[in-house]
Amino acid sequence: MPKPSIVVAGGGYAGMAALAAFQRRNSADVTLVDPSPVHQLIPELPTALREGGSVGQHTMPFAELLKDTGVSWRQDAVRRVLAAEKRVILHSGGELVFDWLLMCVGSTTRWPSVPGLRNHAYPFRTAVDAQALRDRLAHNDGLMVVVLGGGLTGVEVAGELAARHRVRVLEAAPRVLPEVGPGLSRYADRVLRQKGVAILAPAQVKAVEASRLLMDGGDAISYDVLVWTGGIAPPDVDWAGVDMDDHGYPVPDEWGQVAPSVFVAGDAYIVRRRGEIVPQTAQLAEEAGTFVAHTVLARIRDGRPGPPFDPHFKGLLVALDSHRGVGWVMRRGLAVKGYSARALKGLVFSQYRSRLGASFREASTDD
Ligand SMILES: Cc1cc2nc3c(=O)[nH]c(=O)nc-3n(C[C@H](O)[C@H](O)[C@H](O)COP(=O)(O)OP(=O)(O)OC[C@H]3O[C@@H](n4cnc5c(N)ncnc54)[C@H](O)[C@@H]3O)c2cc1C
CATH class of the missing domain: 3.50.50.100 (FAD/NAD(P)-binding domain)
Incomplete structure (x- = not known):
């Protein structure tokens, strides 16, 4: 046969x-x-x-x-x-x-129907996306990078970029990392802020122009590089x-x-x-x-x-930088944070x- x-x-x-x-x-x-x-x-x-x-x-x-x-x-x-x-x-x-x-x-x-978003934002889903963003940031320290989306991907991207750029995270939910409990989310928020990341949550973008975001409330936020991690x-x-x-x-x-x-x-x-x-x-x-x-x-x-x-x-583990992370492990959800969470993620x-x-x-x- x-x-x-x-x-x-x-x-x-x-x-x-x-x-x-x-x-x-x-x-x-x-x-x-x-x-x-x-x-x-x-x-x-x-x-x-x-x-x-x-x-x-x-x-x-x-x-x-x-x-x-x-x-x-x-x-x-x-x-x-x-x-x-x-x-x-x-x-x-x-x-x-x-x-x-x-x-x-x-x-x-996922690209929601926010005018201008798709034209101006770098997505972050594949190796090709990561390379395009890396190329854009290369040899250009101190850029204003706005990360749209404070979920798992947005937080990890922001944590990595904070060492060399001015980073802002805009999240539609009231807190970053809505995927984890409020305690872990607060920890992630604190670590990112210590690293100099500005966090705006909740924040709704109405439209995207070449170098600024128009927010729902009427404010405008400038950026050099815009990263979209919204799902x-x-x-x-x-x-x-x-x-x-x-x-x-x-x-x-x-x-x-x-x-x-x-x-x-x-x-x-x-x-x-x-x-x-x-x-x-x-x-x-x-x-x-x-x-x-x-x-x-x-x-x-x-x-x-x-x-x-x-x-x-x-479980689910999120890296905040090279030595800190948050998440939970095992079916019933044992919360982990800090060095142990990051080490565990590296091990995985x-x-x-x-x-x-x-x-x-x-x-x-x-x-
Ligand atoms: C930045 C980021 C961080 C993440 N971190 C974590 C994490 O820490 N832990 C975790 O568990 N998950 C994480 N995830 C989610 C995880 O990466 C995905 O759930 C996982 O990759 C899905 O696996 P997959 O095999 O379905 O798809 P993928 O791993 O995306 O693989 C899909 C493959 O299909 C190929 N392909 C696409 N279209 C076609 C087509 N039409 N025909 C043939 N081939 C095609 C692609 O080239 C690719 O090789 C993360 C995701 C992102 C974006």
């Missing part, structure tokens, strides 16, 4: 976890489609902004990771999913047929034969399946636990990628999936790198 063909679209946290799981068994022809030549360590990208940092330090080339693993890699992007026909149309105009498709294409930057949107893919929710995400069952033979994992997979949406994180993406891959393997073997996806939420990063490298090295010697 010919091996089933599996297409994994997107080699991020979810896609690489899925590939590692498929690869260990070597029971299918597996193709990765990704427009980027590198696996992007997105949660590490804010640290690329510090002096001496580089975006390249936070990426891993697919050519090296997948060497000798039998996984084919195609540098392209899925533009359209034709679920019923088991085909994907690629940006290049080519197409791929599949027996199984895993859509692990992540998310995109994520669904991937830019056309889904035919897939039910979509009101926010533009495919509707999954409890196994991440969105159509016969089509699964989602990572940011593109909206996971609910007791009715609540589980925050889209790298950790959840990795777990979902592994889970969905194992579900597909089970279906290939005997058609029966295991129990539904039940993520083990391990380095463990991920070694785990990823090791999983493909093991794979290539398994067969």
Whole structure:
């Protein structure tokens, strides 16, 4: 019998976890489609902004990771999913047929309809975004950088830039880091202010001009560089034969399946636990990628999936600079702050790198 063909679209946290799981068994022809030549360590990208940092330090080339693993890699992007026909149309105009498709294409930057925002602000979602911002700030200390959004990404970006620039964070909610409890949020606020970051919360931007923001109350705020970190949107893919929710995400069952033979994992997979949406994180993406891959393997073997996806939420850690952070760990939410939180976050990063490298090295010697 010919091996089933599996297409994994997107080699991020979810896609690489899925590939590692498929690869260990070597029971299918597996193709990765990704427009980027590198696996992007997105949660590490804010640290690329510090002096001496580089975006390249936070990426891993697919050519090296997948060497000798039998996984084919195609540098392209899925533009359209034709679920019923088991085909994907690629940006290049080519197409791929599949027996199984895993859509692990992540998310995109959410751009609200604030006039001028998209023209003037630097987004911060991918390695390309991080490089563009780094290039803009290079050799230019002391710039007035306004970070729109005081959530996880905005706080990390502000914390990194504060050493060399004048930084202001504008957050629509009444406090920075609305994702964590008020105590941790206050700690983050205090640390950022000590570092010279000005925080305005709540703050609503009405319009953006080339070098100033027009605020809801009528004030204007000047900037040299504007960074937008105000949230994520669904991937830019056309889904035919897939039910979509009101926010533009495919509707999954409890196994991440969105159509016969089509699964989602990572940011593109909206996971609910007791009715609540589980925050889209790298950790959840990795777990979902592994889970969905194992579900597909089970279906290939005997058609029966295991129990539904039940993520083990391990926590959330936010870096405030190179030595301080905040967050909480474990399912019940143990609050951590300061040096321990930052050290833990560093440990999570380095463990991920070694785990990823090791999983493909093991794979290539398994067969
Ligand atoms: C600045 C920042 C900091 C963060 N910090 C943390 C953190 O500390 N902890 C945490 O857990 N989470 C963090 N997150 C969230 C985390 O990065 C995401 O939840 C995670 O990357 C999602 O994984 P993914 O595999 O779904 O997508 P991604 O990791 O984004 O990977 C998607 C992949 O799909 C590819 N792709 C895109 N479109 C297509 C297409 N059409 N066809 C084929 N391939 C495509 C992309 O090139 C990319 O390789 C952070 C996010 C940001 C932006």
